[in-house]
Every structure is written in structure tokens, then in C-alpha cells.
Amino acid sequence: MLRKKILGLLVILTLLVSVPIQAAEFPTKEVQVIIPWAAGGATDLIFRALAPHAAKHLGKAVVIVNRPGGGSAVGYTEGAKAKADGYTLTSAVTPLTILPHQVTTAYTYKDFEPVINVVSDPSMFLIRSDMPWKNLREFVDFAKKNPNMITVGNSGAGGGVHLVALAFEKAAGVKFNHIPFSGGGPSVTAILGAHINAVSVSPPEGIEHVKAGKLKIIALFAEKRLEMFPDVLTVKEQGIDFAMGMWRGLIAPKGTPADAIKKLHDAFKLGMEDPAFQKTAKDMAVNLSYLGPEAFGKLMANDHEFFGKLVKEIKK
């Protein structure tokens, strides 16, 4: 008899506990940001720096999750398929609009909603300071005379900086030997160890080493010079009409409710404006460039078209 009573009590308890709890306001738990590359790369570093500042304004933690693989395909595929509840963001970087043209991906930028753009950085080539090439002219001349000899590392086959290197090849009329690595971290390590001749990167990858004098910028693919290194000439200034960079922002799966997007956007915008973050960005030679959801969406659409054409050109 007692046993039955206890059993009954347990059943009632379980049922009581099962009463659904009212859905609270967004966000009720932490927000994840998927980074489709290994830890230590440019995107990773920038968003790791931004995360806590945004979290302050969001009221919940912002957690960085690395999902490297397939030159960003794995991360973006996961990001596109995540639940559209606002808790899973993905860091959108230019390769999002490039990779779908090169391989069949399960996503395009259209599977996402733009939230905010944070950064817009030029790309560049770095070489070790003890290399014989003193300036871009010498570098390009050597490449012309020795096609396919200069090894240029990148953070992943088909990735952003790889494409920049390929596009530069066309503009300069040379051919390099591209060596893929699993991210910006490994590629910079490789050049520090002199295993490759040059490396294609985007700030803040390698910046600390340029500051320390171990590496130097041999080619800067920007419209104007960098604030941190005012003596470094851009490639355009030296006669090759070429500039290409990366934008980095945040996107959410298509169908994410508008108010969640607004809250996320506002939190990250305030985080960007935080003076502590601005100082960190400056230290990393990273160029902040805010864009709201609409403008960012347009940018992605434009670049998607642009790279579609570029990839076709390069494949020829």
C-alpha cells in the first residue's frame, strides 16, 4: 500500500515538473558564433576580441565555436542549417561569397540573414625580413623569371586569401606555387620557420611579427596605406592596379525572427563602439567598418556576383 502511494507521489511530482515554463525574452541563454576556421586565424582573433564586449550589451555570454574544414564549407554548412532562433550566428567573411562558385556547397549567402558587418581589411603578402627581395618590384620580377617557384602559403585552398593570391597573379602576370594550410595560424607559423617563401594573409594575422621586425609586408592590396605602417606602399602605388580585401561580419540562419536580429545587431554594434575594443582593433591593425543588415546584405550580394565572374576568369 505504501509502495503504491510513493509511486503515485512520484508520478504526480513528475507531471508537476512537466508544466511548460513560459518562453522568456531573447536571449535566455548564450549565443554561439561559429567560426569556420581553426583557432588563431584572423576571423577567429577578431571575433574572440569582440565577443565579450558584445556580450556585455547582450546580457548573455557570446561563445566562439571553431568548425574548421573544407576551406570554411563545414562551418557555413552547419551555420546555415542551425535553428533559426537567434542563438547560432556565423561569422560571415568574404569566402562565403567565393567558395560556392568553386565547389558545390550546400549553402550560399542567400541561406542567411545579414546581421552586421564589423571589419573590412585589405589583404597582403608577407615575407621574412631576411629574404633577398627588398620591394615589390624585385619580388614580381623574380616571380616572372621563375614561374611557379615562389611558394605562397594561404589559410586554406579556395579560401579568401588564396583567391586574393590567385587574383593578384592575374593582375601582375605571374604564377606562384600555392601551398594550403589549415588556417591563418599554421600558415604564419610556416613562414616564420622559413618553410615557405611568402604568405597571403589579412590582418591581424602576422601583424605582431611585422611589428617585431621578423616579417615584412612585401605587397599591400589596399586602396590606401595602413595606419600602423605608413611607410608601406600599396600595390597600386607601385604600378599594379589591384586591391582586394576581406569583410567580416555576422549572419544568422534564414528565418531568424527580426527582433532577435535587431537585439544581436544592437549588442554587437555597441560592442564595436566600446573604446576597449577599438583600442584592441587598432593594436591588431584591424580596420573597423560598420555596416547595418541591409547594407551588409547588399555587399554580400554584390560580392557574390563579383567573385562569380572572377572565379570564372581565373579558371580560364
Added chain:
Amino acid sequence: MKILKRDEAIVGVVIFLFGAITTFLSLKMPIGTLRMAGTGFFPLCLGILLMILSAAFVLKLLVQHKKDVIQKEVVAKTPGVIRQMGLFLGAMVLATLFFNELGYPLTSFLLMAALLWSLGMKRWVFNLLLSFITAGASYFLFVQWLKIPLPKGWIGL
């Protein structure tokens, strides 16, 4: 516990087949050359390697003079044990299937109860009480205190 030579050989053949399937599938991918390896190159080598290794293994078994070794594994054959395994596995599979829908606290409660029962815990009250306490304690520890994300299910916990 000794193992029948015949069983060892069968396992060896199964592994050989795994290697064969790998080889077959990788041939469908671009192989490239040794110098400029394609996508399928590495798996192809591995598939072939596995076939060689398992073939060598089986051959070694056949060549050995030793007779069949007597098996002492009587325990495995009793139907009770197999039923026990089946129930145990079944409980795990069901729990995984409905993990998301039911949510963490409910799933852990049901899973514990089912597993305990499959292993012969006949005392109902104790079983359910223990499951309840375990599920509750782990819920509070992991979800509430450590704030680890676990599925919420229709209960909403």
C-alpha cells in the same frame, strides 16, 4: 577466455572486406598522381594497405600449426544475458532517438529507469526514486549551475 581460431579468421575476413569497400569507393574519386595527390589517393592507399594487412593476418592463422583453441566463454550463450544486452541497448537507442523532443531531465530519468530495470532492478520504487534523484541532481548541476546547453524538450526545462 580464449578465442576460436575460426572466429579470428572470420573477423580477419570482415576487416578485409572493409578495406575492399574503401578501395572501391576511393577509386570513384579523383586520384591524381603520387606527386600531386588527389582526393581519393590517400583512402585508396589505406584501403589497399588494410586488405594486405588483413590478408596477411588470415594467412598467418591458417599457416600456424596450432589447433583450434577451446573456448571457455560459456556465459555468452545464456539467453538471459542476450536479452539483458538487448534491453540495455534498446533503452540507449530510444533515449537517443527522443533526446531532443523529451528534453534532458525527462530523458535522463527514463533512461536511468529503463537501464536499471534491464539489469534486473526489480524494486520499482527504488528504481524510480533513484532515477528521479539522479536525473534531478544532474539537471541542477549541469543545466542550472554550470549552464551547459542541453535539450529542452516539450517540458521546457
Added chain:
Amino acid sequence: MFESLQHLATGFTIAGTVQNLLYCLIGAIVGTLIGVLPGIGPIAGIALLIPATFSLNPTSAIIMLAGIYYGAMYGGSTTSILLNVPGETASVITCIDGYQMAQKGRAGPALAICAIGSFIAGTIGLFGLVFLAPPLAEAALAFGPPEYFSLMIFGFIVLSNVTGTSLLKALMMATVGLIIGTIGLDPVTGDARFVFGSTYLLGGIEFVAVAIGLFGIGEVLTNVHQPQELLDQRVTVPRFRDLYPSLQDLKKSIASILRGAGIGFGVGLVPGPAPVIATYSSYMIERKISKHPEEFGKGAIEGVAGPESANNSACQSAFIPLFVLGIPFAPPTAILLGALLIHGVSPGPLLISQHPGLFWGVIASMYIGNFILLILNLPFVPLFANILRIPKKILLPLVILFCITGMYTVNNSIPDIWVMLLFGALGFLMRKWAYEGAPLLLALVLGPRLEIAFRQSLMISHGDFGIFINRPISMVFLLATVLFLIIPLIRMTLKKQRKEGGL
């Protein structure tokens, strides 16, 4: 050098304030709890708690994070020993002899020696860090794609048969591991392999799922495969004097600990899965050097002391590349990198000179974290050991619950759990037919890197295989591999000749 010591002393005073010690303690406790749950490791633990550190100043924040990091590592060893469930990558080897010791009622000494060994290794690692950091970082840089390849080949061949059972079976399991490692995207071109259209497989098979499945779930299933009367029993009832290591235990272990610390420190410098390689190497060496190798696999304390020490010192030296080069080689150091960035510090060659207070404060705090964990864990050893008093009937379901929970927390992915269960079934079968899981796991970890290194090397050299031989470090590893394979064959042939000659 003396400057460094001075700095270190300053670091200790910073880290040693009551407040900071408290933060470290909290971190250690939280870390241990997290580490005990299989799957979720230091990475997730630190990541989850970074927000809690906002209100603290940089040094205190990083001290707390260091506490969590070490706590999680210790927690991982605990589940390896008690339940044969590897808490994280590096705990796999601890399962082998640690679990056997627990089965024999010697869980206490195993747990304690982990704590003690890790602490000693941590001390040695600290000195290494302090005095040798810059030159060691340079050494790490000398490893390029060809060196990685040769190192991986060496590790692969030498360490496959880590447990000493059949070499052929070990190589077969290793090859299976390599094949499983190819599932997903081709690391060089990005094309899908063996994916069969599944998005989950695109990301590859999660290592933790395989590890927990093969070892943890496999062991549980093996136990379930027993008549009910046996299940009513407890695993063991440890006697009081078996709760702590005996003097003999300590004597046996000290050499292993020192060796492990040395191995770990050296291996930890190389980018990549350093702790895994360190633990496997230490186990292998201990087994080969031991005067009674047959004990390994059945509960030899050296097989726990060595690898655990190696694990700890590998984690210490993994910080060197982070601080000196600013490049994180492993996920936990990446988190630390993030933490540094948050507090406005960008790691790089200039870090040590520009922020000496932070650097040395962190180093000191890492050591304090180590120390606190020793103090925290030793009293808990009897408590943990007594977990094994729970009858199997109840213990086994609990283990399953924790495995499934823990697995989910790694990627929030149900397919991971399926993989874990699948490998659990596989682990059960492998146990039945005497195949080892350790080689498979090693191959799963090393495989993708091996492939990348191989293809990168050939791309750099335009297809010239000489690149592997022309570079000294690479050559050394390849030679060592060849010798390792040939020497036993030569010995066998010589033995045969002697036998025949003697007739």
C-alpha cells in the same frame, strides 16, 4: 636568467594574494566537475566561464581560467581510472592501466599518483618554461610540412603497438582509424569524401565520440554481457590502506614521472596533438624499459604515472608557442589567447617584453593552479575510489547517463551520440576478439595531419621526394622509423642463426 627568476617571484606575489587564490580554487573546483563529465573538456569549460571573468582584472581572470583548465584535466583522469571513460584525448592511455588498477581495488593509488605525478611534472615544466622559452619556440618553428610528415610516420609506426599485443592487429586497427579519419572533407582541396550526402559526416567523425564509445561504452557493454548475479556485485571494496599509494608505489613511479615530464615537455612544443603523442610515447617507453613488462595492461602503476606526467608537462610547454609566437597550437591555448585579447593584450614576440607582469603572473598562476589541484584532489581520492563500491547494476546505468550527457555537450549534436553508441558496440566486439582501441584512436588523431603534411611537402618540392630526406630533422625521424622496424627482424634472424648454429 636571474631576471627571469625575479620576474617569476613577482608573478608569484601577484598570483598569491588571498583573492587570487580564491579565484583559482573556484576555478579548480568548477574545472574538476566539468572534467569528470566525459566529453566536455577544458575548452568548453573555459569558454563557458570566460564571461564570469569580465568583472575581474586580467590577472585574476586568467588565474581562474588556469584553475579551470587544470581542474578539467584532473577530472578527466578520474573518469578514465574509475570508469574507463576517457575524459578527453589525452586520458585514453590512462584508461589502459588506470582502469585495471581500479578493478583490482587500487583506484586510490592510481588517482593519487595522477595528482602527484602531474604536480611534479608541472613543476619541471614550469622551470623549463621559465628558462628555455625563447630557444624552444625557435625549435618549434623548425618543423615544417616534411618534418611533420616524418614525425607522424614515426609516431604512427612506433606507437601503434603501444600496448604490446599483436603488431599486426595493432596496425590493422590503426589503418581502420586512418580510414575513418578520411571521412569528411579533403583537407587540401575541400572535396567531400565518404560523406554519402550527410551534412554531419561533412565535418568528419568526432574523435571524442569514438574515444568514449570504444572505451567507455564498450566497457559497459562488456560488463552488461554478464549474468545478473555478477551485476549485483560491486566492482571492488577498497581497503583503507589501499586508498593511498604505498611507499613502494611511490618508489616505482618516481622515475616514470620524471621521464614522462621530460618527454611531455619536448613533445608539447610541436604544434598539433601534442598531449596525445606525449602520453602514448611515455607509455611505450615505460613498457619497454620496465623490468616486468608483462604487468602493463594489467595495472602497472608506471603506466599511469608516466603518461599523466607527460600529459601535464606537454600542456605546459604548449603555452610556449602561444606566448612567444602568439600562435595557439591547440584549442585550449586558443581560448587563452582569446582571454588575453579580451583584456587588451595581443600575444606575440613582444608580449613578454611589453607585459612582463601579466606573463609572469600567468605562469605563476598556472603553477598555483597545479598546486591547488593537488591539495584539492588528494583528500577526494578516497571519495572517488569509493564510487566503485556502488553495485554494478546501478553504476553501469550511471556511466551511460554521463557518457550520453557529456557527449552531447561537446557539439550539441545527436548524431555524435549515435556515433558513440556505434563505436560502443564496436568496442564490445573488439574486446571480444582481442583488438586494441588505442591504435585506432591514435590514427584517427594523426591521420588527417599526416595526409596534409605529405601533400603540402610534395607541393612545395614540386613532387620531389628528396624533400623528406634532405632536411635533417625529417631524415632523423624517417631513419628512426626504419631502424625501429628492422631491428626486431635482425634480432629474430640472429636468434634463429644462433639456434641453428648451436645444433
